[in-house]
Amino acid sequence: MFTYYMPTKVFFGKACVAQSGDVLADLGRKALLVTGRHSAKVNGSQAAVVEKLDELGISWFLFDEVENNPSVATIRKAAAFASEKGVDFVIGIGGGSPMDAAKAIALVCTNELDDEQLFTGPYGKPLPIVAVPTTAGTGSEVTKVSVLTNPKAGTKQSINTPLIFPTYAFVDPAFTESVPETVTVDTAIDALSHAVEGYMSTASTPMSDVWAEEAMRFLGVHLTDLTGDVSPVVREDLLYGSTLAGITIAQTGTTMVHSMGYMLTYYKGISHGRANGLLLPAYMKLMEETMADKAEKVWAILGLAGLDDFTALMKDLMGDTVDLSDEEIKKFVTMTLPTGGVQRTPYPVTAELLTHIYQQLIGNR
Incomplete structure (x- = not known):
């Protein structure tokens, strides 16, 4: 016997955000955009998402402090910001780090978890997650894993739960064209x-x-x-x-x-x-x-x-x-x-x- 479960709806192709982004209206009226400091601003991905959110009348707030190999401290800072703004869903834009961070942020927004429980659970339902990859590598837009740096453990650790499968993934090859x-x-x-x-x-x-x-x-x-x-x-x-x-x-x-x-x-x-x-x-x-x-x-x-x-x-x-x-x-x-x-x-x-x-x-x- 084996099982197969992949609940993420994938939109693949150039301009997929503009063409199919209307589904974002199903997720709420306030979004948290999770990015790194630079790449999402120059490769067109952030602009494409913002344009669609504005078109739909969805308010958005930007958290652009995700580092490579995001830390637990960064996740908690972003989740506190998201809770303060009362966001309904989280959009991770970037490589594996912003997408993994977005998953963890969505989870922390709805769960009280200490640093150990963050990686073990049990978990309640997170905020809905949207993933917009800008590198061709991690595949985080279609996985149930968020990899974070945990200084207390002295290594990278994974949150692994089907609850953090993104609801939607917008996979646009044009966003990867400026990758060095x-x-x-x-x-x-x-x-x-x-x-x-x-x-x-x-x-x-x-x-x-x-x-x-x-x-x-x-x-x-x-x-x-x-x-x-x-x-x-x-x-x-x-x-x-x-x-x-x-x-x-x-x-x-x-x-x-x-x-x-x-x-x-x-x-x-x-x-x-x-x-x-x-x-x-x-x-x-x-x-x-x-x-x-x-x-x-x-x-x-x-x-x-x-x-x-x-x-x-x-x-x-x-x-x-x-x-x-x-x-x-x-x-x-x-x-x-x-x-x-x-x-x-x-x-x-x-x-x-x-x-x-x-x-x-x-x-x-």
């Missing part, structure tokens, strides 16, 4: 890791595999098109693949790649996508041992000859070394072992295995 090269690369590899990990997860199903394979088809054909001038056609394929990969992990969760990668992001400042890309070759080597048929299918879909080809591609895009001390590796292994991502990995994950993979990132070992 490094972000294009990192987010594309993040999306690829979602598709691959979801495909290999112990929680994968025949239905989630359909989405994963389709995501890999749209992402894989462009893995050599991520640098330089990226055409609007490629941007559209990357965003479509990212959304499909998000639908995949909404069903399957991620695996040890994400669990290990969170340590590199939190403690070493390595971007989320690059951290995943650094770890994916070692992960796929394990998958060739335990899920050979699926591993071969991955290589075929991505148009690669095999693991060596994939490793070379990731090295070219991500680099291949990280400065890690023995003490750091020991700490990362201890924190990674009990995570859900490790539990969803179809391989006997031990401290020795994790230590070996982290050590490989150092180089010359």
